[in-house]
């Protein structure tokens with residue numbers, strides 16, 4: 001018998017925010033059920049209620065006809081629920097085997113049976129197709145493997161309801177394939193799978209039903225994928241039609257803004273040379289691991305160059321690292337904005353103004369509170385950052401909204417060249433088009449823009465010119481007109497034979 005999960009009028013209130021407003025829907029076992037919605041729609045909050053991490057303000061849920069309001073995560077686990085968060089909850093200092101059986105280690109008379117533990121662990125790991133030594137410390141494993149171990153852990157606990165919150169955001173395409181195979185296997189066992197993502201391609205490749213939340217409310221559940229289009233889903237997510245996401249308009253280009261000449265360093269297998277003109281938007285495509293982030297970090301000076309030169313508007317960049325780069329008008333908005341970007345205890349406004357403030361201070365300005373308030377307010381509006389107020393601590397924002405705050409920080413900087421690493425990762429469809437508009441505005445002001453993206457439509461839709469990387473080296477440069485999907489992919493895929 002397949003499992004059945006139903007949410008019944010779930011409400012969750014935080015001070016000043018109604019994150020969930022009476023959500024009811026059913027997810028059938030033997031199906032992968034996508035949960036979609038704009039940043040701040042309430043997806044992660046719903047999963048936290050399912051996992052027992054939050055208790056609902058009102059409402060309940062039902063698993064196989066049994067009604068629950070979980071008072072703790074232990075209660076949810078006991079009822080057969082597992083939630084795989086983006087931030088994983090393995091204990092890095094413990095071994096794989098210990099993590100798998102955390103909380104229910106096989107023991108006799110208080111003594112943990114090491115051999116049985118290892119054997120059980122090996123069996124679970126074999127099922128997820130991983131040849132990992134159960135005695136390995138988790139801290140030595142890459143994210144993708146940790147995620148698979150989380151899944152194995154869920155199964156050792158007999159989970160029948162398994163929820164994933166944006167699980168693929170740091171996986172390579174091969175790792176995504178592996179994850180999908182495992183999820184399909186879980187589906188075949190009749191489990192309920194809830195799957196939160198912003199990626200339409202994943203929804204259409206993997207899912208059997210889609211539920212859309214907007215502003216904490218249940219908007220619609222599509223019971224099947226037959227006849228369903230991307231536009232249908234987007235329309236219910238944002239409440240309107242979303243045409244011309246890119247709205248590309250050609251701009252005049254000036255002299256060189258950024259010149260990269262024979263740059264070498266860690267992560268590159270050949271010297272890299274190219275330039276970006278004033279007012280030009282250059283997109284950099286490549287598969288995960290092709291060396292794109294590494295190249296950006298070398299240009300910016302976050303990583304030490306072993307050779308070559310970088311010039312901003314003709315002037316060689318001093319070798320002073322990021323500090324010197326920022327002073328020269330070169331900024332990098334990193335891929336891992338959560339880790340590199342936010343100052344968690346500070347407010348949204350402070351996180352937006354942090355770099356502009358430094359700029360003002362170094363220029364000998366007195367802090368201008370009025371300007372800061374206006375700057376924060378204008379970015380909150382233009383990027384539709386969902387926050388109770390500019391004074392709210394950034395940690396209380398949803399994942400995607402934190403991303404937008406960090407992006408806003410760099411957009412308010414007085415820059416000549418901006419490097420953006422995956423600027424729309426984790427960001428919903430509506431906000432994506434706003435970010436594309438902002439990038440084009442920057443270029444129209446004469447800023448040179450270089451952005452890295454793993455989403456081909458984004459590169460094709462936004463860039464004036466496309467650079468492709470493969471295996472740590474530049475492998476192609478294509479003009480907007482000549483760059484079709486297959487031409488770009490041909491440069492990006494490993495050469496066979």
Ligand SMILES: Nc1ncnc2c1ncn2[C@@H]1O[C@H](COP(=O)(O)OP(=O)(O)OP(=O)(O)O)[C@@H](O)[C@H]1O
Pocket residue numbers: 014015017018019037038039040041042043044045046386387396397398399400401426
């Ligand atoms: N602990 C908290 N305290 C206060 N507000 C919170 C808390 N957690 C979430 N919120 C608010 O609840 C709303 C829903 O957030 P949630 O994280 O569920 O969104 P989401 O749909 O997962 O978005 P994203 O796609 O950006 O991850 C947001 O307005 C968020 O700011």
Ligand SMILES: [Mg+2]
Pocket residue numbers: 043044045398399400
């Ligand atoms: Mg979320």
